[in-house]
Amino acid sequence: MSPAHRSTATTVVLGSASPARLRVLRDAGLRPAVVVSDVDEDALLDELAGAPPAQIVTRLAEAKADAVVAAVLGDRAPQAAGAATDGVVVTCDSMLLTGGSLAGKPHTAAAAAERWRRMRGTTGHLITGHCVRRLRDGEAVASASHSQSTAIFFSDVSDELIERYAATGEPLEVAGAFTLDGIGGWLIDGIDGDPSSVIGISLPLVRRLLTQVGVDVADLWSAER
Numbered sequence: 315m316s317p318a319h320r321s322t323a324t325t326v327v328l329g330s331a332s333p334a335r336l337r338v339l340r341d342a343g344l345r346p347a348v349v350v351s352d353v354d355e356d357a358l359l360d361e362l363a364g365a366p367p368a369q370i371v372t373r374l375a376e377a378k379a380d381a382v383v384a385a386v387l388g389d390r391a392p393q394a395a396g397a398a399t400d401g402v403v404v405t406c407d408s409m410l411l412t413g414g415s416l417a418g419k420p421h422t423a424a425a426a427a428e429r430w431r432r433m434r435g436t437t438g439h440l441i442t443g444h445c446v447r448r449l450r451d452g453e454a455v456a457s458a459s460h461s462q463s464t465a466i467f468f469s470d471v472s473d474e475l476i477e478r479y480a481a482t483g484e485p486l487e488v489a490g491a492f493t494l495d496g497i498g499g500w501l502i503d504g505i506d507g508d509p510s511s512v513i514g515i516s517l518p519l520v521r522r523l524l525t526q527v528g529v530d531v532a533d534l535w536s537a538e539r
């Protein structure tokens with residue numbers, strides 16, 4: 315893309331309530347506006363029951379993008395001023411494939427501990443669906459979506475450590491009942507794949523999706539450090 319056509323005014327919108335996703339993007343030089351979607355994920359999960367895991371998380375990300383684009387183009391997202399004219403909307407959905415089934419957030423300490431007793435010493439796959447939409451002059455003009463999978467090698471830890479980790483509350487509201495970059499890091503032996511995707515948003519995949527919708531990620535890097 316020649317410099318003359320490069321847009322330096324593109325507003326980035328992160329369509330997510332995830333503080334971790336926002337932190338990954340900010341640490342990577344973006345200053346996104348946050349517009350949270352109101353998608354009924356459980357209803358969509360029911361509709362998608364039986365579909366391949368990568369398709370499920372990608373469809374969820376696309377549904378979140380639909381809701382956020384509608385809010386931005388419908389003037390219901392004042393915090394994303396300018397995005398309708400020249401913007402990109404990025405949404406994600408993460409789930410853990412373990413023991414042959416997809417798991418989201420455990421929501422309770424008991425559920426988190428039960429999950430950990432099953433997954434300790436095993437390998438799971440954290441799969442994150444991504445969707446990027448390009449907005450220009452009040453329209454959504456391009457879209458690109460895909461998923462990223464990262465293998466997670468869970469430590470074979472004791473019942474007591476599992477109970478104490480669950481009691482911290484950290485694993486309750488994260489996909490798969492673990493974090494890589496928090497207390498959960500003490501219970502992860504390693505990963506094979508993209509670490510940012512595990513935390514919630516894959517930087518290399520978003521770079522490729524941005525290219526597909528005509529945006530050079532380097533044009534989005536904030537001068538602020």
Ligand SMILES: Nc1nc2c(ncn2[C@@H]2O[C@H](COP(=O)(O)OP(=O)(O)OP(=O)(O)O)[C@@H](O)[C@H]2O)c(=O)[nH]1
Pocket residue numbers: 329330331332333334335350351406407408409419487488489492493494495496512513514
């Ligand atoms: N910090 C951290 N968060 C993680 C990790 N793994 C998963 N998560 C978080 O777990 C959540 C997965 O749930 P999702 O339904 O994809 O996203 P959400 O938090 O509900 O937010 P929305 O994007 O608004 O749906 C996200 O917030 C991820 O950032 C990790 O290793 N570290």
